[in-house]
Amino acid sequence: MSNLKPDSVIACLDCPNHVQAVLEASMWASIRLQAPIGLLYSVPSLQQKAAVDYSGCLNIDDENTLLDQFTAKEHLSNCELKAQGKRLLHQASSYCEQQRHKIKTYTLHRHEKLDESINYVDDQAQLIVIGHHVTCKSTLSQLIRSSHCPILVTHAPFLPPTSALFAFDNSPTSHKMLNWLCKTPLVRALMIHIVMVSKENSENCDALREAYARLKQAGIKCKKTLLDCRDVTSALTYYQHDNDIGLLMTGAFAQPRLIELLKGSDTKKLLGSTTTPYLLFPKA
Structure with missing residues (x-):
C-alpha cells in the first residue's frame, strides 16, 4: 500500500x-x-x-x-x-x-x-x-x-525569497498560473513583479493590466512592467538581477515545439542562467 x-x-x-x-x-x-x-x-x-x-x-x-x-x-x-x-x-x-x-x-x-x-x-x-x-x-x-x-x-544554498518575478506572456499557461498564484498561499507574503516581455501595444498593455488587477484583487502586493525586448531570457534575467528578486516564476515549456526548435526554449535557457530558486508551472 x-x-x-x-x-x-x-x-x-x-x-x-x-x-x-x-x-x-x-x-x-x-x-x-x-x-x-x-x-x-x-x-x-x-x-x-x-x-x-x-x-x-x-x-x-x-x-x-x-x-x-x-x-x-x-x-x-x-x-x-x-x-x-x-x-x-x-x-x-x-x-x-x-x-x-x-x-x-x-x-x-x-x-x-x-x-x-x-x-x-x-x-x-x-x-x-x-x-x-x-x-x-x-x-x-x-x-x-x-x-x-x-x-x-x-540552487545551493537555498535563500528564502522576499520577492518574486512572474513572467506573464498572455498564454493559456500563464493565465492558468495566474489563477494558481491568486489562490496559493505559497507566495502570498512576497512582493510579486509581474513582467511581460513583448511588444508595447494596446493588446499586451491591456492583458498585463488585467493580470495585475487580478493579483491586486487577490490581496497580493505587486507591480507590473512591460519590457519591449526580443530576447526574453536576457530581459527577465536583467530585470530580476536589477531588482534583486529572489524567486523566478514562469510557465514550463509553454512555447510551441516549432518555436523551441527554431529559436530554442526560453525555459531551458532560464534553467541554465538563473541562480535563484525557479518555480515552473506545468504547461496548460
Missing part, C-alpha cells in the same frame, strides 16, 4: 550537493502551504559508472545521524543501494526534526528511476522540489517537461 499523502510537498533527494538546499526549500514551502513533506529517494540506476556519494550532504550537529562514508565502486549491489537510501532518508528526517518548525515528514523510498518516481507523485503533490543538478539519466528539462505539478528548482 502506498504511503503517499495527498497535497504534500515532495522533496527529491537525488543530488548530494543539493540535499540540504532541497530540504530548506521544502520546509519553506511546507510552512506556507501547511502541507507535509514527502522525502523522496529513488534508487540510482545500476548503469551509473560510479556510486553517488551522499556522505556529508547535510550539516547536522548530532554526529550519530551523519551518513557513513560510501565506498566508491564501479557498481553498487541492490542491497547496498537500498541501505544507502534508508540512511539518506533517516538523515533527512532527522535534519527536518531539528529545525523545530513542527513540520510533518514521511519517507518515500522508491526502487525505480527518478522520472518514474516523479510520475508516481505527480498527480497528488502540491509542489515538487528538486535540486538544480540531478544525477539521474534524465535531464532536468525532461523531468520538468513531463510533470503536471508545479516544480521548484533550487
